[in-house]
Amino acid sequence: MSKLTYFGPGPSQLYPEMDSFIADALSQDICSISHRSKEYIAIHKKTIDELRQLISLPDNYHVFFLGSASESWERIFNNCVIEKSHHFVNGSFSKKFFSYGEALNKSVTKTEVPAGEGFDNPKASIPSNTELITFTHNETSTGVSTSLEDIYETRKQFPEALIAVDVVSSLPYPKIDFNQIDTAFFSVQKCFGLPAGLGVWLVNDRCIQKSDKVKKALGTLGSHHSIPELLGKSTSHQTPSTPNVLGIYLLGRVAEAMNKKTVQILREETDKKAEMLYDFIEKCPYLDYGVKEVKHRSQTVIVADTTIPASELNKYLATQDITIGAGYGKNKTTQIRIANFPAHSIEIVERLIKALDTIQE
């Protein structure tokens, strides 16, 4: 059966070996084993070990499994904020993080720039005594990236605040110094090329300590997936309730495959493909950069202004077994989004560019 290659920014193309990983899971009865069995514990541990190696996660970090990355937003507020948080907002997902704080009646403040723009001097407007500062490393809605150096600079200016970084659609591409942030989270259906339905929350010991303070101050950390509940089971390589066992297994297999390939090569290939795509946008008559500042252009979600809507482009691309993403929200017809994830090979990106190059206004 002819299958498309998906360049939508998530859910997206499955990791190349995904079908065989799923076949292995089925033949090994991964979906039927108890989540308290030694077989499950081995899978849980292996996945976290592979992930730690892949992203160089320090020992003072814990890895928790949630239902989705969006759930992390709530868990971070419930467990790490008594009152005040500050948010760098430059698109729909960073705004949603902020709005979760509003919904929870926290005192949330924000530094906001228009969609398509980024931050150059992020420390400027953060209120004092902010407990948490949040960044969206890669705004999936706009294709704007926030520089890690700017995040680290904020850490220097506000050493007492916890720093949370949304790496939903970028990890494992960015080489993050986790010692300069405190928590991060991602979805598996973006760069890891898995079926959706699993969020991964990375939490350091400062967050654990903060959850103690929040519990003392507010008397509650929420109920489901609180840090103490997650941590308590995590020490024995388990989860508080039945997790997405298949997703955890598949994440381990993908992280293992990425480790074998090496994360360096994965990053080099990502850079090369991003360069190819941006070079094409530069010369393509019907496309223009969605993000004007070079510094803020994402390497993993390439966004372009277009005079031909994605729906039209996809009609031709379908004949080449390719599909791309439309712009997000109100930019649905005026922008396209092209995922540049590890599942997208250099060859298929070349094919995409060749196909787009055939299209005329």
Add this chain to the structure above:
Amino acid sequence: MSKLTYFGPGPSQLYPEMDSFIADALSQDICSISHRSKEYIAIHKKTIDELRQLISLPDNYHVFFLGSASESWERIFNNCVIEKSHHFVNGSFSKKFFSYGEALNKSVTKTEVPAGEGFDNPKASIPSNTELITFTHNETSTGVSTSLEDIYETRKQFPEALIAVDVVSSLPYPKIDFNQIDTAFFSVQKCFGLPAGLGVWLVNDRCIQKSDKVKKALGTLGSHHSIPELLGKSTSHQTPSTPNVLGIYLLGRVAEAMNKKTVQILREETDKKAEMLYDFIEKCPYLDYGVKEVKHRSQTVIVADTTIPASELNKYLATQDITIGAGYGKNKTTQIRIANFPAHSIEIVERLIKALDTIQE
């Protein structure tokens, strides 16, 4: 490759056609489509339509997808309780539902019986002005079932309170009159025979109206998966954030297969297999009923006291390609749990009984 048949109470045996449903999902690129696409919307709608038909869900109910059934506990408190709730506790999972309310600083009360016992007169001790009354239809930890008639009787006594029913390990077996309750929830890895990682929350219009009152009274419904957020997207057959698309697709396929078989036959087979298993427990020298009262014995999770631990029994059962569940928590070595789900055919239950019958003390 030789595969075991899993009688553990969840994750458990996959639905018989699961491998081919997953193969269909992969060949149709279900895991790569956007969760905002018309293809996804059709899947979402179909799954809910099949589920509605299967369990005779009235039109005034909405079907929401969560990360797990445990998440439903938190969502019910956040959206449906201003202050007071009352809980019927007869095992670890009903107790967890109660404890989520404690963690959220609600005024929770409970009627509790020892593990292995059930409720005969549930209305007795419910405080007045209770906003929510919760039952666990099938206590997966103990194999105790709560009679639907008793739940409906409670409704008559407390018509103002919302009634929530945990049907995690029983639906679609019980023929529930949803007009006599207000909300229910289940996991897909029990009776539906799916990989774990998806919770389904059924919510009627009284719960929706209650969430309005809670919002007015408390100023918050939580942030992630609040009722207005879920409802807003549900009307266009979508979810607020990227859901477990594969799980939703597979649930639709299983519900469709169950509808073709008819839920009546599924219920008759469940009763027949339960009778076979309980008859065997009656005569087996090393087993005894885990639930002494006939009325309280679950038809879907059969629990027996045992003088031979599950770990020992499973050594022999493995030679017959079968595995059963150990007792829950402190009953790990003194009880066994046998799932009697639709994925377990009459033939495989016969094989299990024959194998257990060979074992001697």
